Amino acid sequence: xxxxxxxxxxxxxxxxxxxxxxxxxxxxxxxxxxxxxxxxxxxxxxxxxxxxxxxxxxxxxxxxxxxxxxxxxxxxxxxxxxxxxxxxxxxxxxxxxxxxxxxxxxxxxxxxxxxxxxxxxxxxxxxxxxxxxxxxxxxxxxxxxxxxxxxxxxxxxxxxxxxxxxxxxxxxxxxxxxxxxxxxxxxxxxxxxxxxxxxxxxxxxxxxxxxxxxxxxxxxxxxxxxxxxxxxxxxxxxxxxxxxxxxxxxxxxxxxxxxxxxxxxxxxxxxxxxxxxxxxxxxxxxxxxxxxxxxxxxxxxxxxxxxxxx
Amino acid sequence: xxxxxxxxxxxxxxxxxxxxxxxxxxxxxxxxxxxxxxxxxxxxxxxxxxxxxxxxxxxxxxxxxxxxxxxxxxxxxxxxxxxxxxxxxxxxxxxxxxxxxxxxxxxxxxxxxxxxxxxxxxxxxxxxxxxxxxxxxxxxxxxxxxxxxxxxxxxxxxxxxxxxxxxxxxxxxxxxxxxxxxxxxxxxxxxxxxxxxxxxxxxxxxxxxxxxxxxxxxxxxxxxxxxxxxxxxxxxxxxxxxxxxxxxxxxxxxxxxxxxxxxxxxxxxxxxxxxxxxxxxxxxxxxxxxxxxxxxxxxxxxxxxxxxxxxxxxxxxxxxxxxxxxxxxxxxxxxxxxxxxxxxxxxxxxxxxxxxxxxxxxxxxxx
Numbered sequence: 001x002x003x004x005x006x007x008x009x010x011x012x013x014x015x016x017x018x019x020x021x022x023x024x025x026x027x028x029x030x031x032x033x034x035x036x037x038x039x040x041x042x043x044x045x046x047x048x049x050x051x052x053x054x055x056x057x058x059x060x061x062x063x064x065x066x067x068x069x070x071x072x073x074x075x076x077x078x079x080x081x082x083x084x085x086x087x088x089x090x091x092x093x094x095x096x097x098x099x100x101x102x103x104x105x106x107x108x109x110x111x112x113x114x115x116x117x118x119x120x121x122x123x124x125x126x127x128x129x130x131x132x133x134x135x136x137x138x139x140x141x142x143x144x145x146x147x148x149x150x151x152x153x154x155x156x157x158x159x160x161x162x163x164x165x166x167x168x169x170x171x172x173x174x175x176x177x178x179x180x181x182x183x184x185x186x187x188x189x190x191x192x193x194x195x196x197x198x199x200x201x202x203x204x205x206x207x208x209x210x211x212x213x214x215x216x217x218x219x220x221x222x223x224x225x226x227x228x229x230x231x232x233x234x235x236x237x238x239x240x241x242x243x244x245x246x247x248x249x250x251x252x253x254x255x256x257x258x259x260x261x262x263x264x265x266x267x268x269x270x271x272x273x274x275x276x277x278x279x280x281x282x283x284x285x286x287x288x289x290x291x292x293x294x295x296x297x298x299x300x301x302x303x304x305x306x307x308x309x310x
Numbered sequence: 311x312x313x314x315x316x317x318x319x320x321x322x323x324x325x326x327x328x329x330x331x332x333x334x335x336x337x338x339x340x341x342x343x344x345x346x347x348x349x350x351x352x353x354x355x356x357x358x359x360x361x362x363x364x365x366x367x368x369x370x371x372x373x374x375x376x377x378x379x380x381x382x383x384x385x386x387x388x389x390x391x392x393x394x395x396x397x398x399x400x401x402x403x404x405x406x407x408x409x410x411x412x413x414x415x416x417x418x419x420x421x422x423x424x425x426x427x428x429x430x431x432x433x434x435x436x437x438x439x440x441x442x443x444x445x446x447x448x449x450x451x452x453x454x455x456x457x458x459x460x461x462x463x464x465x466x467x468x469x470x471x472x473x474x475x476x477x478x479x480x481x482x483x484x485x486x487x488x489x490x491x492x493x494x495x496x497x498x499x500x501x502x503x504x505x506x507x508x509x510x511x512x513x514x515x516x517x518x519x520x521x522x523x524x525x526x527x528x529x530x531x532x533x534x535x536x537x538x539x540x541x542x543x544x545x546x547x548x549x550x551x552x553x554x555x556x557x558x559x560x561x562x563x564x565x566x567x568x569x570x571x572x573x574x575x576x577x578x579x580x581x582x583x584x585x586x587x588x589x590x591x592x593x594x595x596x597x598x599x600x601x602x603x604x605x606x607x608x609x610x611x612x613x614x615x616x617x618x619x620x621x622x623x624x625x626x627x628x629x630x631x632x633x634x635x636x637x638x639x640x641x642x643x644x645x646x647x648x649x650x651x652x653x654x655x656x657x658x659x660x661x662x663x664x665x666x667x668x669x670x671x672x673x674x675x676x677x
Contacts, residue, residue: 020567021481027473028482028491031541034534035494038505041512091395099392108396115403117661119595120503121623122650125630126406129413129643172402179399203385226500233502235598236623240630260504260598267511267602271521282508286501293500297493 038286046280052273066277067284069247073163073256074285077238078231080167080251081174085231086224088171089178096179097186098208109183116176124240127169128161132241135168136160139252153250161243164251166258169237174227181226185219186212218299225296229289235260259285328377336373340365363394407654414651417445417644423652426451427625428609432635435642445641447634449649451610452625455525456656458614459604459621460594462529463536468586470533471540472575478541479548480570498538506534507599514603523605525614528621531599536589543585547578584668591660595653597623622653 054062096109136158143154156162193211202210213220244257244265263278263285270278344361348354367390375383421444430447438445474491482488510531514522551574559569575582605618606628626646633642 014565017565017567020570021477024473024477024481027470028477028487030470031474031491031498031537032494034537035498037513038501038509038534041509041516042505045512045515088395088398091392092399095392095396099389100396111403112399114658114661115399117591117657118403118406119597119623119653119657121595121597121626122406122410122654124597125626125646125650126402126409128630130405130409175399203381205385205388206381208388229500229502233500233504235502235504236627239598240627260502263504263508264598264601267508268605275520279508279512282505286505289500289502289505290497293497296500297496301493 039283042279042283042286046276046283048273048276049280052276056273058274058277063277063280067259067281070257070259070262070281071284071288072247073244074232074258074260074288076251076256077163077167077170077242077258078228080164081170081231082224082228084168084171085175085178085227086220089175089223089227090182090220092175092179093182093186094208094212096183098204098212109180112176112179115172116180120173120234120236121240123169123173124236124238127165127237127241131169132160132162132165134160135162135165139164142252150249151251153253156252157243157254159243159254161241161254162252163242163256166238166242167251169241170231170234173234173237174231177230178223178227181223182216182220185216185223189215222296222299225292225299229292229296232292233260233285233289235264239264326378328374332373332377333370336369337366340369367391367394410647410650410654413644413647415648417648418651419444421446422448422645422648423453424448424450426608426610427634430608430634432637435633435635436638438641439635439638445644447641447645449622449625449645449652451607452620452622452649453652454610454612455604455607455619456594456621456623456653458612459525459528459532459600459619460590462526462614463532463593464586464590466529467533467536467540467589471537471586471589472544472582474537475541475544475548476570476575478545480566480574495538495541498534499542501534502598503531503535503596504598504602507531507602509534510599510603523603523618524616525604525611525619528600528604528619529614531603532593532596535596535599536593539589539592540586543588544578544582547581547585548574550581551577580667580670584664587660587664587667591657591664594660595623595657597621597627600624601627622649622656625649626653 049057049063052063054060057063057066059066092112096105096112100108136156139156139160139162142152143156146152147154189212193215194207197207197211198204238258238261242256242258242261243254244261245255248255259281263282266274267278341362343365344358348358348361351357367387370390371383371387374386425446425448427447427449428451434446437443474495478488478491482491507528510527511523513530514524514527555573555577556569559573560566564572600621601624604621604624606624607618607620611617611619626649629642629646629649633639635641
């Protein structure tokens, strides 16, 4: 223990330990610093907007009037995506966890995960070239027959590049998130609960309603919230699919815009105050998604066993 | 009941249940009825399939309700809906893959892979359309840009992500800092990619003056997206390394940092490698952060620290949104889809590689 050689080699080993643990700690702290850096730099670059003359802001009526319509547009697109993707995602997750033949379930899971592997710009191109033209006829029909409902008010877009199309593309993109998270939670349902329900003579639907869904409720909510976070921040699908414009209630006319697409479409040519405006818009988006994600993570955190799900 | 014959008893057991062929009868009827209805309003395959599905679900549920009661009917309705939702989820996947293959393959050639867009102007595209000659120009510069930007992003984020995961698993004691890091890593996974791009743009604008757009700025933006993925996957892999291995190493008098480097990390290396590969696959297709940080180039740029750069996703985006020749957009569309095909192949390959790594060197644990 106290031989000379050991004592001599000790400082080197100890400093190695110290350097390594310091590096590990440093990396951890750096991650926190980056997240705060994101907020800080965005605020710094967005500051000129706060002091600017309202007339100089795009639209001429100040930043609030500029940001409000695109925040609403973002929320509309994300809401459409969530309304479509949540029931569908739960259905697909149930299919994989409880309905599909055991041996094929894993494969089906991989197939749905492939949806997440396709880059967003490809979805955008697909929505632009394939989906929008197909939906245009449907929009015409909607405007003709259901035009009295404000969200289907005509005249329908001839190209199909509307906020509804963008919402559908977003739904496809958040579907794998909702599916994979819900699936993991469905699989964690205590088998005894399920078997008890079946033994009492419950049908499969009743078993799912009595044993699986109550157990998974929090998980489903947080899955939907994470999907919402993704849908709010998704850029390319909207930038390519939507032919944007002023805020309109109708989902089947061209118009509306989302924050992310507004930034992507205008940033490359922006300079000066316009640049600050777009960065301020990015800051707003950052805050919205941050709040959504924190709530989702908080719900997951209350059930630690779900935390492997991301 | 006790006096009934064997045959009668068997029918007692299945009484009130539909025979197995009933579902197929309903399906056939639904398909025929849907064909008739869609023929009335103008036949198209899509409307036919949708109508058939709706008729089948309604019909099968009603028949079950009449024969087996409402509980069974609700159960079978749910079964059809769940199967249906899986089919609906597959439709966009198949459609996207089919579209990319169909429109991308014609444009994919040796020239496309190994020439850039340098010197390819609207006039060149017009000429190729008018004379029927092959479309000139390719995605070489974008492929090179994608590889470089992704390489630098990996170089930045892998050490940070690995060390942070090591800190959380090996050094963390569950204190406030550890919980904060875990929580914010999770939250970071949800940062919109365009915000990550804006962050990098804002950071470099403050340090190097406004309008700094280079490949490296894009790499930093991608790192912000990549680090949390690397941390999460590495953390999970390190946690399943059995404690006995660490204790055996300590018992031999090995220092903690050497234990981590020589015992813990090598045990989990396959999972870490596959996690990193998946993280690369995630950022390689990112468009928005590149748009705001690396600008757009039509010629080859081999220096990530200077000059604008193009990547496959931004190449696709600009070819679609601002075709090289506004009057003849077909060459640009063709190039965009060919680039999309290359991009999808890259991402799928990375995913397959990740799975192969994970399977080939499955974690050597005692679990």
